[in-house]
Amino acid sequence: xxxxxxxxxxxxxxxxxxxxxxxxxxxxxxxxxxxxxxxxxxxxxxxxxxxxxxxxxxxxxxxxxxxxxxxxxxxxxxxxxxxxxxxxxxxxxxxxxxxxxxxxxxxxxxxxxxxxxxxxxxxxxxxxxxxxxxxxxxxxxxxxxxxxxxxxxxxxxxxxxxxxxxxxxxxxxxxxxxxxxxxxxxxxxxxxxxxxxxxxxxxxxxxxxxxxxxxxxxxxxxxxxxxxxxxxxxxxxxxxxxxxxxxxxxxxxxxxxxxxxxxxxxxxxxxxxxxx
Amino acid sequence: xxxxxxxxxxxxxxxxxxxxxxxxxxxxxxxxxxxxxxxxxxxxxxxxxxxxxxxxxxxxxxxxxxxxxxxxxxxxxxxxxxxxxxxxxxxxxxxxxxxxxxxxxxxxxxxxxxxxxxxxxxxxxxxxxxxxxxxxxxxxxxxxxxxxxxxxxxxxxxxxxxxxxxxxxxxxxxxxxxxxxxxxxxxxxxxxxxxxxxxxxxxxxxxxxxxxxxxxxxxxxxxxxxxxxxxxxxxxxxxxxxxxxxxxxxxxxxxxxxxxxxxxxxxxxxxxxxxxxxxxxxxxx
Numbered sequence: 001x002x003x004x005x006x007x008x009x010x011x012x013x014x015x016x017x018x019x020x021x022x023x024x025x026x027x028x029x030x031x032x033x034x035x036x037x038x039x040x041x042x043x044x045x046x047x048x049x050x051x052x053x054x055x056x057x058x059x060x061x062x063x064x065x066x067x068x069x070x071x072x073x074x075x076x077x078x079x080x081x082x083x084x085x086x087x088x089x090x091x092x093x094x095x096x097x098x099x100x101x102x103x104x105x106x107x108x109x110x111x112x113x114x115x116x117x118x119x120x121x122x123x124x125x126x127x128x129x130x131x132x133x134x135x136x137x138x139x140x141x142x143x144x145x146x147x148x149x150x151x152x153x154x155x156x157x158x159x160x161x162x163x164x165x166x167x168x169x170x171x172x173x174x175x176x177x178x179x180x181x182x183x184x185x186x187x188x189x190x191x192x193x194x195x196x197x198x199x200x201x202x203x204x205x206x207x208x209x210x211x212x213x214x215x216x217x218x219x220x221x222x223x224x225x226x227x228x229x230x231x232x233x234x235x236x237x238x239x240x241x242x243x244x245x246x247x248x249x250x251x252x253x254x255x256x257x258x259x260x261x262x263x264x265x266x267x268x269x270x271x272x273x274x275x276x
Numbered sequence: 277x278x279x280x281x282x283x284x285x286x287x288x289x290x291x292x293x294x295x296x297x298x299x300x301x302x303x304x305x306x307x308x309x310x311x312x313x314x315x316x317x318x319x320x321x322x323x324x325x326x327x328x329x330x331x332x333x334x335x336x337x338x339x340x341x342x343x344x345x346x347x348x349x350x351x352x353x354x355x356x357x358x359x360x361x362x363x364x365x366x367x368x369x370x371x372x373x374x375x376x377x378x379x380x381x382x383x384x385x386x387x388x389x390x391x392x393x394x395x396x397x398x399x400x401x402x403x404x405x406x407x408x409x410x411x412x413x414x415x416x417x418x419x420x421x422x423x424x425x426x427x428x429x430x431x432x433x434x435x436x437x438x439x440x441x442x443x444x445x446x447x448x449x450x451x452x453x454x455x456x457x458x459x460x461x462x463x464x465x466x467x468x469x470x471x472x473x474x475x476x477x478x479x480x481x482x483x484x485x486x487x488x489x490x491x492x493x494x495x496x497x498x499x500x501x502x503x504x505x506x507x508x509x510x511x512x513x514x515x516x517x518x519x520x521x522x523x524x525x526x527x528x529x530x531x532x533x534x535x536x537x538x539x540x541x542x543x544x545x546x547x548x549x550x551x552x553x554x555x556x557x558x559x560x561x
Contacts, residue, residue, distance in 0.1 A: 122520065269439075
């Protein structure tokens with residue numbers, strides 16, 4: 001029993017040290033977002049602001065088009081999510097329920113495609129976007145964010161659909177329910193947790209996307225949050241306290257949403273390797 | 277019917293993922309103008325340009341070192357944290373939800389956050405290292421090649437650790453406690469139990485997640501581009517940031533496409549391996 005107690009103390013110490021290291025930058029973010037400009041540029045810096053500059057949180061909205069950035073991100077992420085769901089539900093249903101030739105290899109290629117690096121295709125995708133007249137438009141980002149989350153979404157939903165017993169569906173079909181009605185009234189409600197996961201995943205992915213925005217968007221009024229914040233970092237001076245304040249507000253909703261799907265993501269990405 | 281259901285998804289994937297890859301292959305074989313338009317066929321000319329430049333080989337080598345170092349540390353730390361969180365103690369749930377934060381946070385924003393934390397004069401990292409006596413003379417992180425490389429590497433690792441830890445924790449929790457109990461009765465030490473029970477049973481999980489982590493690490497554009505833009509003087513570039521710079525900073529789309537083709541080849545091998553072991557694990561599980 002004594003050995004156990006010693007082990008427990010070691011576990012506590014290690015866990016606390018690791019957490020301190022992992023959470024340190026979040027502490028920096030919080031601390032800086034409450035600092036006045038004089039305190040931001042004080043050397044040596046203070047861990048905790050001597051005077052809390054609460055007005056950063058209101059002033060940053062006036063000084064930068066932050067509201068615009070939030071709205072742009074919200075538009076991009078919402079439409080990408082809607083489009084993704086509309087396209088991925090029937091596709092996932094097909095690969096999980098309908099028997100056709102090449103089904104296995106299609107599933108395999110979804111898993112491979114999901115890993116494609118956006119940077120590899122950005123050169124030619126940029127030309128496609130220009131050709132379609134979508135350059136410097138939010139719709140270009142809606143489209144690419146939909147596509148780059150699609151394979152994983154189909155993959156996740158396929159897992160949920162496959163988990164639903166065939167018999168329930170067959171019974172409904174025999175009772176004279178049409179295929180479409182069966183899907184809407186029986187399959188989708190059961191697979192709701194999976195659908196919610198896909199919705200949150202796509203939303204977060206689009207909300208956080210940076211490289212495509214950097215490439216496709218030129219005008220300030222159309223920047224999503226990530227790109228807008230990136231341009232806070234100026235060539236000569238950076239208002240770090242405002243950047244941290246804005247970052248704080250931008251990151252909170254993402255973190256909250258993420259905690260809702262984190263378990264499903266872990267399972268979906270690591271495969272049958274992890275059983276509950 | 278299957279066709280009809282799959283059509284929109286496959287059409288989108290072909291138009292915006294598969295076709296662009298073919299187009300990149302095509303561009304890599306042509307001389308291009310500053311807008312990336314094709315001028316004339318030059319065969320492997322773009323590849324020859326690259327292979328003659330020392331900086332390409334440096335970037336390629338750095339990408340490999342970057343990936344190997346980051347993935348090993350992530351796996352090791354993931355294992356340590358997974359084992360810690362598998363012990364029953366008060367506050368374990370809280371610890372678990374705090375460990376997730378670096379993964380849950382937005383990567384571009386985290387990179388900006390770290391850029392500020394690494395600031396040599398006003399940043400809190402060097403101040404904290406000095407004040408606590410952990411490191412009395414820390415380097416100027418982002419201004420010099422080697423420190424900048426390690427700063428980027430550190431942030432990439434920081435982001436990647438939570439996923440590793442969570443998957444390994446889930447793997448650990450699926451191991452039946454009976455196995456440990458009977459080993460303990462047989463007099464096995466803690467280390468023996470870890471080596472002969474835990475590790476072999478974790479092998480499949482570890483294989484799948486290290487491959488996945490390799491893909492993510494190799495592809496980590498955001499951290500490097502935001503923190504140092506590959507600088508100073510290309511010394512922190514890896515292949516993905518190099519592609520982007522060649523195309524959108526130097527406007528040399530031909531060589532950029534050639535690097536993209538090489539990167540694609542490397543990534544394809546890893547992702548097919550990942551998919552293969554994923555399916556295998558699922559079929560067996």
